[in-house]
Amino acid sequence: MLKYIPASLSIFILFIISTTAAAQSDDPNLIMESVTQQNVEFNIYFLAADEFLGRDTGSNELDIAARFIATTFQVYGVKTAPGYDSYYQNVPFREVKAPTRGTLTAGDSTFTISSDFISMSGFRGGVEGEVIHLEYGSREEIESVDLEGKVVIAGTGLPGQTAPRQMIQASAQKAEWIRDAGGIALIERLSQQQMSWQMLANFLGRDRLFRVDDFEETEIELPHIWVESISEERNQFLGGDSFSEVSLSVEGDPARDFYSYNVIGVIEGTDPDLKDEYILLSAHYDHTGVVSYHPEPITGEYIYNGARDNAVGTSGVIEAAKYFAENPPRRSVLLAAWTAEERGLLGSGYFAENPMVPLNQIIYNLNIDGAGYNDTSVVTVIGLGRTEADDDLKASAEAFGLEAIPDPVPEQNLFNRSDNVHFARAGIPAPTYSMGLTAFDDDINYYYHQTTDEPNTIDYEYVTAYIRSFVLAAGKIANRDEAPFWLPGDEYEQAGIDLYDYEVEN
Numbered sequence: 001m002l003k004y005i006p007a008s009l010s011i012f013i014l015f016i017i018s019t020t021a022a023a024q025s026d027d028p029n030l031i032m033e034s035v036t037q038q039n040v041e042f043n044i045y046f047l048a049a050d051e052f053l054g055r056d057t058g059s060n061e062l063d064i065a066a067r068f069i070a071t072t073f074q075v076y077g078v079k080t081a082p083g084y085d086s087y088y089q090n091v092p093f094r095e096v097k098a099p100t101r102g103t104l105t106a107g108d109s110t111f112t113i114s115s116d117f118i119s120m121s122g123f124r125g126g127v128e129g130e131v132i133h134l135e136y137g138s139r140e141e142i143e144s145v146d147l148e149g150k151v152v153i154a155g156t157g158l159p160g161q162t163a164p165r166q167m168i169q170a171s172a173q174k175a176e177w178i179r180d181a182g183g184i185a186l187i188e189r190l191s192q193q194q195m196s197w198q199m200l201a202n203f204l205g206r207d208r209l210f211r212v213d214d215f216e217e218t219e220i221e222l223p224h225i226w227v228e229s230i231s232e233e234r235n236q237f238l239g240g241d242s243f244s245e246v247s248l249s250v251e252g253d254p255a256r257d258f259y260s261y262n263v264i265g266v267i268e269g270t271d272p273d274l275k276d277e278y279i280l281l282s283a284h285y286d287h288t289g290v291v292s293y294h295p296e297p298i299t300g301e302y303i304y305n306g307a308r309d310n311a312v313g314t315s316g317v318i319e320a321a322k323y324f325a326e327n328p329p330r331r332s333v334l335l336a337a338w339t340a341e342e343r344g345l346l347g348s349g350y351f352a353e354n355p356m357v358p359l360n361q362i363i364y365n366l367n368i369d370g371a372g373y374n375d376t377s378v379v380t381v382i383g384l385g386r387t388e389a390d391d392d393l394k395a396s397a398e399a400f401g402l403e404a405i406p407d408p409v410p411e412q413n414l415f416n417r418s419d420n421v422h423f424a425r426a427g428i429p430a431p432t433y434s435m436g437l438t439a440f441d442d443d444i445n446y447y448y449h450q451t452t453d454e455p456n457t458i459d460y461e462y463v464t465a466y467i468r469s470f471v472l473a474a475g476k477i478a479n480r481d482e483a484p485f486w487l488p489g490d491e492y493e494q495a496g497i498d499l500y501d502y503e504v505e506n
């Protein structure tokens with residue numbers, strides 16, 4: 001039928017259609033119709049139900065939550081990312097359970113796991129060999145000796161890197177160098193007393209979850225331990241030459257490799273000139289599981305339901321999927337539900353390193369997550385005052401009777417402690433849209449990461465308004481003529497200039 005319409009007229013009609021669509025996608029009335037309190041309650045009551053056992057990374061229950069999100073994308077008509085045929089991004093993990101037994105024998109001395117040493121790798125079994133002493137096990141030292149078949153004993157950390165966090169990072173790096181150089185084990189003497197040994201043993205000796213690049217590559221795990229060497233006597237013994245061989249054994253469950261899933265969808269934009277640009281709307285859907293000392297069977301009081309954190313945010317992404325599939329904005333919308341946020345922002349980090357659309361085509365990330373709320377008249381935008389989208393964010397909250405306020409506790413550095421930080425570091429303006437938080441007070445702490453964070457304790461009228469304002473903010477940003485950038489002088493401004501190849505006007 002179109003062929004009977006003169007070309008100029010058909011272009012005119014297309015113009016009308018496309019501008020109307022754009023105008024509609026940030027219409028508060030349409031958002032009210034689409035994002036209903038009933039939908040929001042459904043999403044949150046379902047995802048935060050006891051049967052999900054706290055949506056722990058690596059659990060079947062989290063996989064069911066992923067399926068739920070992917071299915072909503074599918075029925076709403078959300079597409080998979082260009083070039084992919086699944087909503088899932090497989091994120092490889094390795095889980096290492098705490099060892100059950102372990103001993104280290106050097107000369108006449110025997111050391112016991114937990115009280116004397118901590119295993120730093122997933123190695124299980126026994127190893128023995130000739131010892132070589134290095135000061136730290138720096139790259140230069142390793143290159144200057146023959147490590148083939150040797151057990152390396154060295155100090156923890158690297159020169160100038162003695163903070164606990166640096167030591168842990170250096171440790172992993174050193175283990176890799178030593179393995180590559182043919183070494184068969186790494187024993188590090190922890191001689192600085194920066195935190196109590198018991199705290200460290202509890203922290204590093206528990207079940208641990210790592211993100212791996214791929215399963216094959218990381219298969220050979222070097223036997224690697226930290227020995228408590230705080231007393232001068234023990235430090236001298238382990239660093240000395242009164243023994244030439246050691247044997248080490250660590251027993252326990254073998255490491256388990258598995259995939260967890262980021263759920264990713266795309267809604268194509270309507271503007272031919274802007275649809276290659278994406279606004280990323282993201283929320284983590286995992287939570288912290290069940291309390292570790294739970295009895296069998298696990299009852300509700302031992303389950304971290306994670307209703308506020310982050311079934312609410314997940315519902316925000318699901319409702320955005322529904323709304324924007326019906327009312328696509330000018331730019332494309334990239335929807336993401338991240339796994340393993342509670343294990344160290346791991347799912348989002350994987351995506352940032354393995355993006356399914358080029359990062360320089362993602363013009364903004366509006367992440368939705370938070371600790372809970374103590375003020376139902378506001379939304380707290382962690383990152384308000386840092387990007388050019390402030391007016392859109394404020395107007396969107398106002399449209400639903402709320403006021404957007406900035407981070408009330410900048411000293412807590414919340415901006416850099418959420419999934420958005422991976423994208424901010426890459427240069428993408430990336431605030432987190434949180435429920436109304438004015439301080440970390442008793443109201444917040446009562447629910448935050450507690451088993452009390454249950455779906456029946458939520459003010460759904462407020463949460464619905466909050467999610468509607470999130471969708472509106474996304475629509476406004478996606479429809480802007482110019483993508484909103486970091487404000488001048490921001491910590492991540494330079495990263496953004498590099499990412500987008502921006503010309504800077506001076």
Ligand SMILES: [Zn+2]
Nearest residue numbers: 309310369370
């Ligand atoms: Zn969270």
